[in-house]
Amino acid sequence: MYNFELVTPSSVDEAVAALGEEDAQPLGGGQTLIPTLKQRLAMPTKLVSLSRIEALKGVKSEGGALLIGGATTHGTVAREAAGQFPGLADLAAHIGDPAVRNRGTIGGSLANNDPSACYPAAALGTGATIVTNSREIAADDYFQGMFATALEEGEIITEVRLPIPETSNYQKFEQPASRFALVGVFVAKYADGVRVAVTGASNDGVFRWSEAEAALASNFAADAVEGLSAPDGSGMISDLHGSGSYRAHLVKVLTKRAVAAAS
Amino acid sequence: MTKVSMTVNGKSVSGEVEGRTLLVQFLRENLRLTGTHVGCDTSQCGACVVHVDGEAVKACTMFAGEAEGAQVTTIEGMANADGSLNTIQQAFQDHHGLQCGFCTPGMVMSAAALLKENPQPSEAEVRDYLEGNICRCTGYHNIVKAIMAASGQDVGKIAAE
Structure with missing residues (x-):
């Protein structure tokens, strides 16, 4: 790993100021960034740790939404969201392993936008609002392709606001070696409709399966998905773990499972 | 170099570290806690699992500077005050929960974190919790058995398969 200066500010303002310097980069829980640094795939001159900023931590409910601080760990979400939003708590409880969940954060996951990460499916599948130090971004505008987001340089995710659904479920088909999602599907049912978000599958990162959303809006049952053809596999990730058409097939299977589990 | 201070196994420690110094490097190379x-x-693999402020973390994937002011517990801090093995460690010995022993410090630290939040885990819960701890010798069976025994459960029916 190349060396860098590590700073640990205790407020968002200090962190934003530190990130104003050239080649400074924010550090969330580091569960992706530290392995990346070890491989010398990134070379920041300064890392700005967000883990000491208490204002960025915690889970609370307000106005029908769950508000999660950007530096809140997966382990905390798994514990504290369980009562009000069990679909999200269950997703958080199956990211990585227990030690990883004690460090990795929701803001870090969403900022990285790994095409196989779980949280992007929950953010898009709930129509969440990504709140940063300077603005609010709707999930539909936030995800812009593999590892690409609407975040500007030096912009920090301070909070994620996820509307709490009537019912929801996340189903993940794990790649057996990495345990990342080969495909993951988050289904959430609201009074005014259903959202279905898919991670792991597409070359463009997380996406909504709109045909399934329309079918489920009138009939929230696994049978409603049965009649649909699987999404087009031509834009899906194709690698040694599975072809694009296999991933497309999994999208349909996992959507049915998620609906069945949420019904 | 920056000065970092923390409490490790109940003792206040400090040292000079680089930004890139990992917590595990600080523990092993500065403090010579090579367990x-x-x-x-x-x-x-989880061989580097320690507790930071009571939570299991992988010390190879956290910087020493991030542990400033933290309470850290390593395998060296697990034995009883008189130096005898604690309940979990003794159960690993009694149930042959180790062979080469390389993964054992991480296994014991993960087991301690599990039993703190779930004092009577089922066999499935133990196996699930150990997802991030890899052992290449034992086949896990006796590790699971040891952890369940340490939780005070009867492991007679978990016969060797």
């Missing part, structure tokens, strides 16, 4: 192992260095 915490580095297996994979890629946060897969």
